Amino acid sequence: MTDYIVAIDLGTSHITGIVGEKNADGTFSIVACETENPNSCMRRGNIHNLDDTAGHVGDLIKKLENHLKGSYIDKVYIGVGGQSLRTVDHVEGKDIAEGAAVTKDDIKELRERCKRYVPDLQDVLDIAPAAYYLDGRREPKPVGVPCKRFETHYKLVVGRASVRRDILNSIRERAKKDVAGIIVSPLALADAMLSKEEKELGCALVDFGAGVTSVCVYKNKDLLHMSIIPMGGNLITRDIASLQLTEEVAEKIKKEHGSAVWQKEGEGEDISVEMEGANRKIAVNDLNAVIEGRAKEIVENVYARIKEVTELKSLSSGIVLAGCAAELKNLPELIQDKCKVKVRHSAICEGLVRGSDHMLGDPSRMLAVSLLLKGTESCVSRPSFVDTKTENVSKTDTNGDETQKTTGSPPPVDTGKKKNRKLSFIRDLFNED
Numbered sequence: 001m002t003d004y005i006v007a008i009d010l011g012t013s014h015i016t017g018i019v020g021e022k023n024a025d026g027t028f029s030i031v032a033c034e035t036e037n038p039n040s041c042m043r044r045g046n047i048h049n050l051d052d053t054a055g056h057v058g059d060l061i062k063k064l065e066n067h068l069k070g071s072y073i074d075k076v077y078i079g080v081g082g083q084s085l086r087t088v089d090h091v092e093g094k095d096i097a098e099g100a101a102v103t104k105d106d107i108k109e110l111r112e113r114c115k116r117y118v119p120d121l122q123d124v125l126d127i128a129p130a131a132y133y134l135d136g137r138r139e140p141k142p143v144g145v146p147c148k149r150f151e152t153h154y155k156l157v158v159g160r161a162s163v164r165r166d167i168l169n170s171i172r173e174r175a176k177k178d179v180a181g182i183i184v185s186p187l188a189l190a191d192a193m194l195s196k197e198e199k200e201l202g203c204a205l206v207d208f209g210a211g212v213t214s215v216c217v218y219k220n221k222d223l224l225h226m227s228i229i230p231m232g233g234n235l236i237t238r239d240i241a242s243l244q245l246t247e248e249v250a251e252k253i254k255k256e257h258g259s260a261v262w263q264k265e266g267e268g269e270d271i272s273v274e275m276e277g278a279n280r281k282i283a284v285n286d287l288n289a290v291i292e293g294r295a296k297e298i299v300e301n302v303y304a305r306i307k308e309v310t311e312l313k314s315l316s317s318g319i320v321l322a323g324c325a326a327e328l329k330n331l332p333e334l335i336q337d338k339c340k341v342k343v344r345h346s347a348i349c350e351g352l353v354r355g356s357d358h359m360l361g362d363p364s365r366m367l368a369v370s371l372l373l374k375g376t377e378s379c380v381s382r383p384s385f386v387d388t389k390t391e392n393v394s395k396t397d398t399n400g401d402e403t404q405k406t407t408g409s410p411p412p413v414d415t416g417k418k419k420n421r422k423l424s425f426i427r428d429l430f431n432e433d
Contacts, residue, residue, distance in 0.1 A: 004031065005375030006064065007077040008057060009185065009368040010167075012042045012211030012234065013324065015053075016368040017060040017076075019067065019380070023354065028372060030356040032067035033365060036060045044211040044230050045082035047166040054174030061177065068380060075178035075379045078167050079371040080125065081185035083212050083230040084160040087128070087223065090117060093151035102134065102142040102150050110152045122158040126184040128223040130154050155223050157184045180377045185367055186214035186226055189322060192348050192370035194218065203317035204306050206335075207367070208325035210234045213298055215305045217315075225309040229301045233325030236294045243282060243290065249273055253287065254328070260295040261330040262288030295331065299338050306339070318342035324363045 003022040008015065015036045020028040036059055041052035061073050092110040096102060107130075114127060132139050134147035142150065164182060171179050190205045199218040207214045213229040233254075240250035240258075257271050262285060269284040306312055318341045321332060332343040347361035348369055359365045 003378040004068070004071070004380035005077065005372055005377075006061075006073050006075070006180075006379040007079065007183070007368060007371035007375055008060065009079045009371055010038075010042055010045075010047065010053070011367070012038070012045060012209060012232065014038065014364060015042070015056050015060060016365060017057075017064050018365070018368040018372050019064050019073075020353075020369075020372045020375075022375075022378075027352060027354050029354045030359060030369070030372075032064050033359065033368065034060055034063040035364070042211070044232075045080070045209070045228065046084070046163065047170055050166060050170040050174060053170045057171055057175045057177070061175070071380045071382050073177065073379055074381050075180040075377070076171065077181050077183055077371055077375050077379070078171060078179055079183050079185040079188065079367065080159070080163055080167065081207075081209070081212065081214055081228065082159060082163055083228045084163065085125065085157060085184065085186075085214075085226070085228050086159075087155045087226045088119065088122075088158055090114060090154045090156050091151055092117075092154070093149060096147050096150050098148070099146065101144050101146040102132075104143055106150055107132075107143070107152070110150075114152070114154050114156075117156075119156070119158055121161070123161045123164050124156050125159055125163065125182060126157040126187060128155040128157065128187065128226075131222050155226070157187065157226060180375065180379055183371050183374050184226075185371065186216050186228075187223070188370040188374050189214075189367055190216045190218070190223075192352060192373055193320060193322060193346050193366070194317075195349060196221065198317040198320075201316040202310070202314050204315055204319045206302055206319055206321055206323075206326070208232060208298075208321065208323035208328075208331075210325060213302065213323075213325075215302055217306055217309055219310055219314065225305065227305050229298065229305065231294075231298050231301065233323075233328070235298075236291055236325070236328070239290050239294050240287060243286065245273065245275065245282075249275065253282065254291065257284055257287060258291045259288045259329045260292055260334040262292045291328070292334075295328065295334055296338075299335050302335070303338050312339050312341050315341055318344065320344060320346045322346065322363060322366060327363060 005020050005022060008017045015038050018033045019031040021031055022028055036056040038056055041049040047053045065073055092113045130152040132142040133151040134142055134145055135149050139145060171177055189207055194203055194205060200221045202219040205216045209232045211232045211234055213232050215227055217225040237247055237251045237254055240254055241247050253271055270281040273280045273282055336343045348366060352373055359369055
């Protein structure tokens, strides 16, 4: 059977499920993509209500199965990007015998040691590719190179132990679906959106979500830093709602009229808003002054996270934006003004997905597509049926007549004998003797 991968993005503003067919050349073809509104069961990228999340995931899986022509989804990959996630440094090393060189077994041994490492009060959710050092010098291809001391430097993605526990409790125990794997969403997105050249030259991927903003920084192909800022587009919406608007109306006018730089838009203009059957006027300048205040705070945090690990001017490939909240008008200009590097929106790299071009640049679906690309196990099965029928076997009866008998089926009925028995029964019934 064809390998179908199923991935679910547990987002704060939407839960997205996707099914993809893995092709022989390693690319994917999108089979189905569906969305559920989480209704506050997700908060800042974490599961808040186990039962509600399980219900939404169950409904989402049923929608996806409708596209699978009788097949069933047995397990799913789950993306995580909650506010507790961050990278920590970890080093493993060993001495190499005099005159000997580093081997593949040395790399495997240190990798296994790293997997056994458990940080205090944290759960390791992923391990980024290691950087190798021989006698203190960086070496991209250590196998076969002699040295005295061999070290592997890892970036561990850690989070609260409750992250994994809540996913398993909600998806496996309540929704009754196995979890094929837990994928760190920001790293999956970076691998899908950033080219090898961008990672080598230096690049930061900033994903502006509804509940959180993630920052991944790369240089010389290495992951330097990954962290989650517990602020996103929902905070801007709530700030707008302070203008005596509902959050639904606030979200709508943010998308239609909002700007991260208020002086550039709407000087002297008003927005007509219908509230409780009456029209209200909101000054565009007032709206965007509120938006800019919160947007600047988020950008300041992004700037600080990047500056912790590298000078921004060293990021030759600049900053790449993703996420629905990144669609806010003039946000790239605000970031560029602060960080002094080029800033742009991007999409899933070419050559990873066949067709479905409309999804590759859709900020509401890019993360789900990125998770799909990380899947390796087939998640879909077809129902099994027990066939009790066998081929018809010819058999000759005692009178020399040939009859047909099918295993598991009743023998054929002699309709003539049956009719005679019925007539005899009627005669006996009315025979007074």
